[in-house]
Amino acid sequence: MKPASLSLRLGLTVSILGALLVVFLAILAYFALTHELNTLARDSLAKKMAQVEHSLSLYGDVAEISGKPHILLDQVMGHDNLTLSIYDLNNLRAPVLKSGSGMSETRLELRAVRAATEQLAYSSSTDDQGMRFLTASRLVRLKDGSRVPVLLSTDSAHDQALLSAYLRSTLIALPLLLICIGLSAWAAVQRGLAPLRGFTAVASRVTTQDLGHRLSVLNMPQELSELAQSINFMLYRLDNGVQQLSQFSDDLAHELRSPINNLMGKAQVALSRERNPEEYRNVLVSCIEELERVARIVSDMLFLAQVSHPAEHAPFEPITLEHEALKVAELFNLVAQDKQIELNVIGNAQVQGDRLMIQRAISNLLSNALRHCPPGNTVSLSIESGASQASLLVSNPGPGIEARHLPHLFDRFYRVDSSRSRSQGSTGLGLAIVRSIMSLHRGSVKVESQPGGITLFSLTFPKR
Known part of the structure; x- marks a missing residue:
């Protein structure tokens, strides 16, 4: 029924x-x-x-x-x-x-x-x-x-x-009055629910290819107006999410296309004629480098997918930022010595978080700083503790970043210098991973830089 x-x-x-x-x-x-x-x-x-x-x-x-x-x-x-x-x-x-x-x-x-x-x-x-x-x-x-x-x-x-006269008149008037009440109630309900037809019209036009439709809140009752605004905000977020997913798919396809094309080209060239074992060995070594690049991209993508599902993570635990920063700095100590760069950790603070993810965020920022810091300089990891939040700042006196690049640094696969980053093994996902980790910890990551000046990345954690 x-x-x-x-x-x-x-x-x-x-x-x-x-x-x-x-x-x-x-x-x-x-x-x-x-x-x-x-x-x-x-x-x-x-x-x-x-x-x-x-x-x-x-x-x-x-x-x-x-x-x-x-x-x-x-x-x-x-x-x-x-x-x-x-x-x-x-x-x-x-x-x-x-x-x-x-x-x-x-x-x-x-x-x-x-x-x-x-x-x-x-x-x-x-x-x-x-x-x-x-x-x-x-x-x-x-x-x-x-x-x-x-x-x-x-x-x-x-x-x-x-x-008796009152009862007779009441019995005569009551059915007519009830009919009038019913018709008035029906008309009032139809008029009150008329905006819902607009909801139906918009819902029927919304598709994954067209999320630009919005509900008009003009002259709409307050209860339905709040619902319409919520639906509009939901459509706005879905539209942004679909666009980001589409852009991400394009970027991912572009990133994977290069190593795959390289692998196919090298294999085809190697098979085009008979070659000696040394030439085959060089081709395999080159293919391994491309495959390692693909593996890094896949690993970073899996990590981003993991961070996107916070319900799957273990409960946060107290984390000492100085201890984690020193541990990460020790891992990069040999790389820093090879580039004649000094690592300096200053300050201390305690926050709640996931130990491995915080280490990953610090590691990505420190790796990025060492990659762009000129030899003979110092990369500093400064920890500051406030009343309601704690911050970890990574600074290096590198060449700096132009202002037009700053809003896009944390986008997936975005690179300031694409050719140089690829040659250094960068996947373009490091800073995107840092932003996702900080979002999971209800914190934020910011960057300040000027060409020829100091580049400063800051991780801000709320104190619970």
């Missing part, structure tokens, strides 16, 4: 919530209206009871009530839904005075009379015809000190009619 669309889900959810809210408000309004009508009825009975009590205070005894009823009758005259009943406590068979025909059942009146006290009390009752009454009862004192139970009853016919 095909899952429901997001717009349908949101539309139904909003419609159901809206319907529940409308029904809840309708029920709340019904109970509020019922409560308010009941409160108004009680207040009306209380005021009328106060008037009756004042009138009864003018009568001397119970007999006078039946003899002069007009004062009391005037209190309820004009109120068709109001019934006044006054009883004698010594004779409850028939009321002393009764005005109105609201509550006609004697049993209901007698029940209210027996429950009457000197405090005003209210009671609700329903007769056999289903008519509901609200009755206020109280014992009222006459001039002679006797007490008579007074009942004031009002029927709720008008209130019931009002509530």
Whole structure:
């Protein structure tokens, strides 16, 4: 079964919530209206009871009530839904005075009379015809000190009619209102999700050959705008990654093509005619040199691939930069002596990292410095320790590097002097490996140089 669309889900959810809210408000309004009508009825009975009590205070005894009823009758005259009943406590068979025909059942009146006290009390009752009454009862004192139970009853016919009209109108309007809510919710959801169609359009056009498409964030909701910006940034990184991969593939093919062509050319020349063993031996020696160059390129590429997957590395350990720098300097000591170059290690600091990778980074920088340092000079490895970071600086007084080359020094296969670097055995991956190692250690590598001045490479490690 095909899952429901997001717009349908949101539309139904909003419609159901809206319907529940409308029904809840309708029920709340019904109970509020019922409560308010009941409160108004009680207040009306209380005021009328106060008037009756004042009138009864003018009568001397119970007999006078039946003899002069007009004062009391005037209190309820004009109120068709109001019934006044006054009883004698010594004779409850028939009321002393009764005005109105609201509550006609004697049993209901007698029940209210027996429950009457000197405090005003209210009671609700329903007769056999289903008519509901609200009755206020109280014992009222006459001039002679006797007490008579007074009942004031009002029927709720008008209130019931009002509530019935409210229910009828609500039941008629509710389906129309729910339909309007559903349509409005559907339209709002469709409008709110309209930018997602732009996401679909861009996603359908993006390919590995064309990653230049971007999402427009103009007039887009904030939540979708943040998502669009994230997707645009992702596409930007993918575009850069694909371009770098394409450039790297071209560079790698170019680097491998030269030694492979050399191998093929030398083999073809050697096989073009009969040669003596010495000539074959020279060809094999030359081929071995080319193969060693290919092996170095492959080894460096494997190392770069390893550095690109930091999850595979062992946890970092405390590393003393002075100790590692001295160890690397000792390995290059013979090369330095042959070129009459002095190696100098100054300073100390401790960082967290991978020992072999840090040695590889220092080794690449020191090898590069020795390759370009003139004889009779000093290559310095200076270690500086700060509050939040530590740095290792490799400097040599070589010929310097032009400013136009500095931004590209750490690119793979980039060489300032291509022919000279190849003749010295360089693969063009040394500084790229250094940058990858420092990226893995959440650090950085920088270079400062001017033609004819000192070239300074710096490795900066964060202190954890």
